[in-house]
Amino acid sequence: DTEVTQTPKHLVMGMTNKKSLKCEQHMGHRAMYWYKQKAKKPPELMFVYSYEKLSINESVPSRFSPECPNSSLLNLHLHALQPEDSALYLCASSQDFRTSSWYNEQFFGPGTRLTVL
Amino acid sequence: DAKTTQPPSMDCAEGRAANLPCNHSTISGNEYVYWYRQIHSQGPQYIIHGLKNNETNEMASLIITEDRKSSTLILPHATLRDTAVYYCIVRPSAGGTSYGKLTFGQGTILTVHP
Numbered sequence: 001d002t003e004v005t006q007t008p009k010h011l012v013m014g015m016t017n018k019k020s021l022k023c024e025q026h027m028g029h030r031a032m033y034w035y036k037q038k039a040k041k042p043p044e045l046m047f048v049y050s051y052e053k054l055s056i057n058e059s060v061p062s063r064f065s066p067e068c069p070n071s072s073l074l075n076l077h078l079h080a081l082q083p084e085d086s087a088l089y090l091c092a093s094s095q096d097f098r099t100s101s102w103y104n105e106q107f108f109g110p111g112t113r114l115t116v117l
Numbered sequence: 118d119a120k121t122t123q124p125p126s127m128d129c130a131e132g133r134a135a136n137l138p139c140n141h142s143t144i145s146g147n148e149y150v151y152w153y154r155q156i157h158s159q160g161p162q163y164i165i166h167g168l169k170n171n172e173t174n175e176m177a178s179l180i181i182t183e184d185r186k187s188s189t190l191i192l193p194h195a196t197l198r199d200t201a202v203y204y205c206i207v208r209p210s211a212g213g214t215s216y217g218k219l220t221f222g223q224g225t226i227l228t229v230h231p
Contacts, residue, residue: 002161033219042202042204042221042222042223042224043155043219043221044159044221045218045219045220050174056218084176090160090161092160092161105151105163105166105198106163106219107163108160108161108162109160110158110159110160111160
């Protein structure tokens with residue numbers, strides 16, 4: 001199984017709502033990533049988890065709260081978002097990036113398209 | 118991390134080779150060149166990567182110049198399904214938190230015509 005799955009595919013939420021995005025992989029990868037992609041722009045890294053621990057936070061506002069409950073699952077909890085947070089949220093996974101590995105590419109999911117009203 | 122420069126768009130006829138250039142003149146000795154593509158409404162997809170030598174896989178070939186300041190991704194027989202945004206990314210070889218970061222540039226929109 002070389003697939004990263006993301007749910008839901010689409011999400012519409014109000015600024016006072018609390019919602020969560022879910023990402024799952026069963027490739028035995030120990031690094032997982034959240035990216036944000038605005039329309040017609042490249043993906044931008046938000047968070048990186050390695051062995052279920054947060055390794056990189058790219059100065060993301062606290063209204064985005066990541067969680068990695070186990071090595072296969074990655075969540076992104078959303079609270080009090082703004083309309084400008086509307087974007088495609090991409091999850092990715094890879095082997096542990098801390099070790100030297102020639103084949104350490106990131107596998108991306110299809111993304112969740114989020115609209116904040 | 119080294120920055121990359123790519124043409125914003127390119128066209129290619131179906132069945133012909135698509136040659137996508139990338140400039141990375143500030144690349145350092147321990148940085149790889151990676152290529153990803155993103156087909157409309159999908160997540161990015163890994164294509165190929167290299168350090169010094171040319172590389173080939175079932176999807177594409179990667180030609181890196183001897184001074185490593187530029188590279189070319191070659192899709193030998195482009196099809197309509199190859200229409201996508203192609204990203205050239207430079208990343209450290211291993212170790213440290215920066216290795217986990219894929220920094221995407223603006224990419225090249227490749228359009229394959231019938």
